[in-house]
Amino acid sequence: xxxxxxxxxxxxxxxxxxxxxxxxxxxxxxxxxxxxxxxxxxxxxxxxxxxxxxxxxxxxxxxxxxxxxxxxxxxxxxxxxxxxxxxxxxxxxxxxxxxxxxxxxxxxxxxxxxxxxxxxxxxxxxxxxxxxxxxxxxxxxxxxxxxxxxxxxxxxxxxxxxxxxxxxxxxxxxxxxxxxxxxxxxxxxxxxxxxxxxxxxxxxxxxxxxxxxxxxxxxxxxxxxxxxxxxxxxxxxxxxxxxxxxxxxxxxxxxxxxxxxxxxxxxxxxxxxxxxxxxxxxxxxxxxxxxxxxxxxxxxxxxxxxxxxxxxxxxxxxxxxxxxxxxxxxxxxxxxxxxxxxxxxxxxxxxxxxxxxxxxxx
Numbered sequence: 001x002x003x004x005x006x007x008x009x010x011x012x013x014x015x016x017x018x019x020x021x022x023x024x025x026x027x028x029x030x031x032x033x034x035x036x037x038x039x040x041x042x043x044x045x046x047x048x049x050x051x052x053x054x055x056x057x058x059x060x061x062x063x064x065x066x067x068x069x070x071x072x073x074x075x076x077x078x079x080x081x082x083x084x085x086x087x088x089x090x091x092x093x094x095x096x097x098x099x100x101x102x103x104x105x106x107x108x109x110x111x112x113x114x115x116x117x118x119x120x121x122x123x124x125x126x127x128x129x130x131x132x133x134x135x136x137x138x139x140x141x142x143x144x145x146x147x148x149x150x151x152x153x154x155x156x157x158x159x160x161x162x163x164x165x166x167x168x169x170x171x172x173x174x175x176x177x178x179x180x181x182x183x184x185x186x187x188x189x190x191x192x193x194x195x196x197x198x199x200x201x202x203x204x205x206x207x208x209x210x211x212x213x214x215x216x217x218x219x220x221x222x223x224x225x226x227x228x229x230x231x232x233x234x235x236x237x238x239x240x241x242x243x244x245x246x247x248x249x250x251x252x253x254x255x256x257x258x259x260x261x262x263x264x265x266x267x268x269x270x271x272x273x274x275x276x277x278x279x280x281x282x283x284x285x286x287x288x289x290x291x292x293x294x295x296x297x298x299x300x301x302x303x304x305x306x307x308x309x310x311x312x313x314x315x316x317x318x319x320x321x322x323x324x325x326x327x328x329x330x331x332x333x334x335x336x337x338x339x340x341x342x343x344x345x346x347x348x349x350x351x352x353x354x355x356x357x358x359x360x361x362x
Contacts, residue, residue: 004080006052009044013037020248020281021045024053024220027241027275028248029268033312034297035288038250039069042222043076045248046088049220050081057087061218061240064092065225089218093233094193097200101191104203104210115190122146122192129180133173140173148174149181153194154230154262156201197232204239215242226251226271230262238274245275253307269306282310290319 010018017037020030021044032038046062049055064070070090077085089096102112117125126149127142152162159182163175185191191199204211221241223229226249229237241247249271256265272278286294294312301307327333337356344354 004047004051006048009047009080013040013044014285016281016283016285017041017044020283021048023279023281024049025246027245027271027278029226029271029275029278029280030248030250031280031282031308031310032250032252033282033284033286033310034252034255035286036283036312037285037287038224038283039072039076041283042224042248042250043073043080045222046073046077046090047080047085050084055219057085058089059217059219060222061089061096061220062091062222063096063224064090065228067092067095069224070095093229093236094196097196097236100214101196101200101203104200104207107203107207107210108199109186110191110199111189113189115188116196117185117190117192119193121190125181125184126177129177129184132180133176135173135177140170140177145174145177149178150194151262152178153192153198154232156198156232156235158198158202194232197236201232201235201239204236211239214240219244219246221247223247223249224251227253227256227265227268228258228263229267231264231267234264234267241275245277247275254301254304254310265306269308280308282308284310284312286312286314287316289314290316292319292321296322 010021013021014037017040020028020041024045030038030041032041042062046060049060050057062070062073064073070092073090074088077088077090089099091099098116101110102114105112105114123142123146126146127137130137130140130142130145157165159175159179162178166172166175185195204214218240221237223237228251237247237249249268251268253265253268256263256268259265272280289297289312291314294314298311325336327336341354341356345351
C-alpha cells in the first residue's frame with residue numbers, strides 16, 4: 001500500500017482544516033461545527049505527525065468518544081499510512097486508562113490481571129452491599145445508589161471524601177455503600193468502568209515516576225468530542241499533557257448533550273485558560289447541509305450564552321426553505337407527518353428517501 005504524501009493529503013483540506021493539521025506544537029483547540037470534517041482533520045493530523053514531524057506511532061495518543069469512532073479512525077489511518085501507522089494509541093478514554101492501569105495496578109495494590117465489572121456485576125454488588133448493611137432495597141434502589149457512586153467517581157470523589165460531605169440519611173447510605181463497594185471490589189481484584197478513570201488519575205497524581213513515564217510516552221495527544229468530557233477525563237488530560245502541552249482538543253460547545261452523564265461544558269469553554277498559549281481554529285464550512293438549514297441552526301444557537309462564536313456556511317446552495325409547523329397536540333402532529341409522507345410517496349419518492357427524526361422512542 002502506497003503511503004500518502006503530505007502534499008496529497010493536505011490538498012484535500014480547506015484552509016482552516018489545513019491550519020489545524022499543520023499546527024503541531026503546543027495546545028490547539030479546534031472548534032468543529034457539525035459536518036465540518038473534524039474526523040478528517042484528526043486523521044490527517046495524526047498522519048502528518050508521523051510523516052512530516054517524525055513522531056513514532058506509539059508516541060501519539062488519540063482519544064475518541066466511542067469504540068466505533070476509534071475503529072473508523074484506525075481504518076482511515078490504515079489507508080493513509082499503511083503499516084507505518086502500527087502502534088498508534090487510538091482508543092476511548094476508558095480503553096486507554098485500562099491499558100495504563102494494567103501496567104500501574106501494583107502501585108495501588110491491585111494485580112495487573114484485575115477484572116472489569118460490567119453494569120450487571122456492579123448493580124449486583126451494590127445490592128449485596130445494601131443487604132449487608134441492612135438497608136431497605138425498596139427505599140434505596142441498587143441502580144439509584146450505583147448512579148450516585150458513578151457520579152462521585154466521575155468527579156474524582158473517593159469514598160472518604162464523599163463520606164465527609166453527607167447532608168442526609170440518603171447521602172449517608174450512599175457513602176456507606178460506596179465504602180463497602182470499593183472494599184469488595186478491591187478484595188476481588190476487580191474495578192468498575194468508572195474506576196478505570198478514577199484510579200488512573202489517582203496513580204498519576206500520587207506517583208511522580210508513573211506520571212513522568214506516561215508524560216514522556218505520549219509526545220502528542222488528540223481528543224475528539226472534547227465538549228462531552230467530564231472532570232475525571234479533563235484531569236487525566238491535564239496530567240498527561242504536561243510539560244510540553246502538545247494537546248489538540250476538537251469539539252463544539254454547541255453540540256454538548258451529555259451534561260446529564262456528568263459532562264462539563266466548561267472543559268471546552270475554559271480550554272484556553274487551562275492551557276495557556278492555546279491556538280484556536282474554527283471549522284465553519286459544512287459539507288452536509290444547505291444554507292437554509294444552517295441559517296436556521298445559526299439563528300437558534302446564537303441565543304446560547306455559553307458558546308464559542310462561529311457561523312456555519314455551505315457551498316451546497318440554499319436548498320429548500322426550512323418549515324416550522326405548529327400543531328395542536330401529538331396526535332395532530334402524527335397525522336401531519338403521515339400525510340406529508342403520503343404526499344411525498346404520491347409524488348414518486350420512495351420510502352428510503354424519506355427520514356423522520358424524533359426525540360425519544362416513547
